[in-house]
Amino acid sequence: MARSTVDVDTARPTGSPPGGRGRAGLGVGSDGTSSPLGLVLKIAALALLAAVAVWGAVPLVRTQNWIGLAVLVAVTLLGFYVYLSPRTIPLKYLLPGTLFLIAFQILPIVYTVATAFTNFSDGHRGSKEEAIAAIEGASVQQVPGSPVYDLTIAADGDPSTGDLVFLLADPTTDQVFAGTSDGLAPLSAADVQRSDAGRITAAEGYTVLDVAQISDRQDDLTAFTVPTDDGAIRNQGLSSAFDGAPQRAYDAGCDCITDAASGRTWTADDGNGAFVADDGQTLAQGWRVGVGLRNFGAIFTNDVIRSSFLRIVVWNFAFAFLTVLITFGLGLLVALALNNPMLKGKTFYRSLIILPYAMPAVAMYLVWRNMFNTDFGLINRILGTHVNWLGNTASSMVAILLVQLWLGYNYMFLVITGALQSIPKDLTEAAGVDGAKPFYAFRTITFPLLLVALAPLLISSFAFNFNNFNAIYLVTQGGPFSPDNPSAGGTDLLITYTYRLAFGGAGADYGFAAAISVVIFLIVGVISVLAFRRTRALEEVN
Known part of the structure; x- marks a missing residue:
C-alpha cells in the first residue's frame, strides 16, 4: 500500500506565494516595506515630510493663518497614514502626484480666478487697517522737542528680503533700541557694537545693511516706520531718525482720514477700497476689496x-x-x-x-x-x-x-x-x-x-x-x-x-x-x- 505524504506546496493556502510565509516569504514586512533599505528610505522620507511640515508651520503660526495650518497638519497626517499603513497601496503612488497637481495647478488657477474679482494692485494690497497704518506712518513729521536718534539700518535675516529694523542709539541717554514694525524694543549694551561716535555698527541677531543694500530697498525704507505711543519713528537720511507725530489721523466716527494741518478729510469708500475727498481726490494707499465683474467689464x-x-x-x-x-x-x-x-x-x-x-x-x-x-x-x-x-x-x-x-x-x-x-x-x-x-x-x-x-x-x-x-x-x-x-x-x-x-x-x-x-x-x-x-x-x- 502506498504511503500517504503531504506536499508542502500543494498544502499551501490558496493565494499564498511560494515560500509558505505569505508576504514574509517575499521578504516583505507587514508594513509594506520590501527590505531593510526600503524601511530606511521610508523613515527618511517621513522625517523629511515632518521637517517640511514644521518649517511651513512656523510662518503660519506667526501670521495666525489657522486655516493654512489646519490644511498643512491634515496633509502631513494623511502622508503618515498612507505610507505607514499596509492597506493603502494605490494611494502610495497617487498621493504625491495629486498633491503636486493641487499645489502647482489647481491652487494657482483658483487664486488667479479669485484675484480677478478684486482690486488687487499697487496701493491696494493689504487690509484697511494696514492702509490706515501706512497713511498715518507716511505723514509722520518731526515735532519740536522730539528725540533724535543715531540710526543704523539693518534687516532681520536676509539683507534683501528680511524685515527692516532700525538700530537706534539715543545720544542723550546712551540707550540702544531695535525698532521694528511692531514697535520699539530695548537692546542690551552687551549685544551691540558701537563706533566712537556712538552709532551701532553690529547687533546680535540682525544684519547691518551697507549703502548698496539700502539703495536696493529704498522703496521699503520709504514706507517703513516704527510705531510708538505718540506717533512713529522715521528715518532722516541714513544716519539719523526722529520720533514724530502723524499729520494725518484716522477717525473711526466718520470713517475718514483727517489732515491736522489743513483740516481736509478723506472718507472711506469701501466699494473701491480707498479714502476719497469731496473733490474726488484719492489717497494713494488703499486696501483690497471685491469688485465683482468690474475687471471683466473693463475689457469691453x-x-x-x-x-x-x-x-x-x-x-x-x-x-x-x-x-x-x-x-x-x-x-x-x-x-x-x-x-x-x-x-x-x-x-x-x-x-x-x-x-x-x-x-x-x-x-x-x-x-x-x-x-x-x-x-x-x-x-x-x-x-x-x-x-x-x-x-x-x-x-x-x-x-x-x-x-x-x-x-x-x-x-x-x-x-x-x-x-x-x-x-x-x-x-x-x-x-x-x-x-x-x-x-x-x-x-x-x-x-x-x-x-x-x-x-x-x-x-x-x-x-x-x-x-x-x-x-x-x-x-x-x-x-x-x-x-x-x-x-x-x-x-x-x-x-x-x-x-x-x-x-x-x-x-x-x-x-x-x-x-x-x-x-x-x-x-x-x-x-x-x-x-x-x-x-x-x-x-x-x-
Missing part, C-alpha cells in the same frame, strides 16, 4: 482697451495657427525627405536640423531681433535691402513668423520622424501593389495616421503659441505702436497687451491682469476641448 467698456481688443484677438489666433501650420509643414517635408531609405548621411543632416532646437530660445530671439535691424542687421546686408522689418506692422508679423519657423520646425521634424518610423511599411507597400501612386498613398494612409498620432501635439503647440510672451516681447516688444494708441502694438498678443496694461503704467494692476488671464484661459480651453473632440472623431474614422 474701456474705450482704450475695446478699440484694440478685437484686432489683437484676430492676430493672436492668426499667430498661433500660422506658427503651428508653417512649423508642422516644413517639419513634415524635411522628415519625409530624410526618411527616404536611399538617402545617405541622414544622421549628419538630422544633427544639423535639430541644432537650433538645442539653442536657448531667449538668446535666439535677441539674436534674430538684431538680425532684423534696419541699418546693421544681417538680413538686410545679405539681401542688399534697407527694409525696416520691425518698423511697420506687416513686416513685423512676417519677421516674427520667420523666427518661429526657424525655432519650431526642428521640433516638429523630430516628432514627425518618430511617428513616420512607427507606421507599418506594409500599409504603403500594399497600396503600391494595388497600383496607388506614392502621393495618393501618403494622402490616404500616411498623413491620416500622422494626424492621429500628432493631433495632441498640434493642439498643445497651438495653446503654447497663443500665450507665447517671449516671442513677441523679445523680438518686437509688441510694436510697432501708432501715435494715437501707444498702449496697443501692431504685433501684440493678448498676453503682451495684458502685461503692458497691467504692469506698464504707474503701478501694477493684478486684478485686471488676472481677469484677462481668465479670458485667455477660457478661450484656449474651449478651443482645446473642441480640438480634442475632433481628434477622437478622427481616431474613430481611422
Whole structure:
C-alpha cells in the first residue's frame, strides 16, 4: 500500500506565494516595506515630510493663518497614514502626484480666478487697517522737542528680503533700541557694537545693511516706520531718525482720514477700497476689496482697451495657427525627405536640423531681433535691402513668423520622424501593389495616421503659441505702436497687451491682469476641448 505524504506546496493556502510565509516569504514586512533599505528610505522620507511640515508651520503660526495650518497638519497626517499603513497601496503612488497637481495647478488657477474679482494692485494690497497704518506712518513729521536718534539700518535675516529694523542709539541717554514694525524694543549694551561716535555698527541677531543694500530697498525704507505711543519713528537720511507725530489721523466716527494741518478729510469708500475727498481726490494707499465683474467689464467698456481688443484677438489666433501650420509643414517635408531609405548621411543632416532646437530660445530671439535691424542687421546686408522689418506692422508679423519657423520646425521634424518610423511599411507597400501612386498613398494612409498620432501635439503647440510672451516681447516688444494708441502694438498678443496694461503704467494692476488671464484661459480651453473632440472623431474614422 502506498504511503500517504503531504506536499508542502500543494498544502499551501490558496493565494499564498511560494515560500509558505505569505508576504514574509517575499521578504516583505507587514508594513509594506520590501527590505531593510526600503524601511530606511521610508523613515527618511517621513522625517523629511515632518521637517517640511514644521518649517511651513512656523510662518503660519506667526501670521495666525489657522486655516493654512489646519490644511498643512491634515496633509502631513494623511502622508503618515498612507505610507505607514499596509492597506493603502494605490494611494502610495497617487498621493504625491495629486498633491503636486493641487499645489502647482489647481491652487494657482483658483487664486488667479479669485484675484480677478478684486482690486488687487499697487496701493491696494493689504487690509484697511494696514492702509490706515501706512497713511498715518507716511505723514509722520518731526515735532519740536522730539528725540533724535543715531540710526543704523539693518534687516532681520536676509539683507534683501528680511524685515527692516532700525538700530537706534539715543545720544542723550546712551540707550540702544531695535525698532521694528511692531514697535520699539530695548537692546542690551552687551549685544551691540558701537563706533566712537556712538552709532551701532553690529547687533546680535540682525544684519547691518551697507549703502548698496539700502539703495536696493529704498522703496521699503520709504514706507517703513516704527510705531510708538505718540506717533512713529522715521528715518532722516541714513544716519539719523526722529520720533514724530502723524499729520494725518484716522477717525473711526466718520470713517475718514483727517489732515491736522489743513483740516481736509478723506472718507472711506469701501466699494473701491480707498479714502476719497469731496473733490474726488484719492489717497494713494488703499486696501483690497471685491469688485465683482468690474475687471471683466473693463475689457469691453474701456474705450482704450475695446478699440484694440478685437484686432489683437484676430492676430493672436492668426499667430498661433500660422506658427503651428508653417512649423508642422516644413517639419513634415524635411522628415519625409530624410526618411527616404536611399538617402545617405541622414544622421549628419538630422544633427544639423535639430541644432537650433538645442539653442536657448531667449538668446535666439535677441539674436534674430538684431538680425532684423534696419541699418546693421544681417538680413538686410545679405539681401542688399534697407527694409525696416520691425518698423511697420506687416513686416513685423512676417519677421516674427520667420523666427518661429526657424525655432519650431526642428521640433516638429523630430516628432514627425518618430511617428513616420512607427507606421507599418506594409500599409504603403500594399497600396503600391494595388497600383496607388506614392502621393495618393501618403494622402490616404500616411498623413491620416500622422494626424492621429500628432493631433495632441498640434493642439498643445497651438495653446503654447497663443500665450507665447517671449516671442513677441523679445523680438518686437509688441510694436510697432501708432501715435494715437501707444498702449496697443501692431504685433501684440493678448498676453503682451495684458502685461503692458497691467504692469506698464504707474503701478501694477493684478486684478485686471488676472481677469484677462481668465479670458485667455477660457478661450484656449474651449478651443482645446473642441480640438480634442475632433481628434477622437478622427481616431474613430481611422
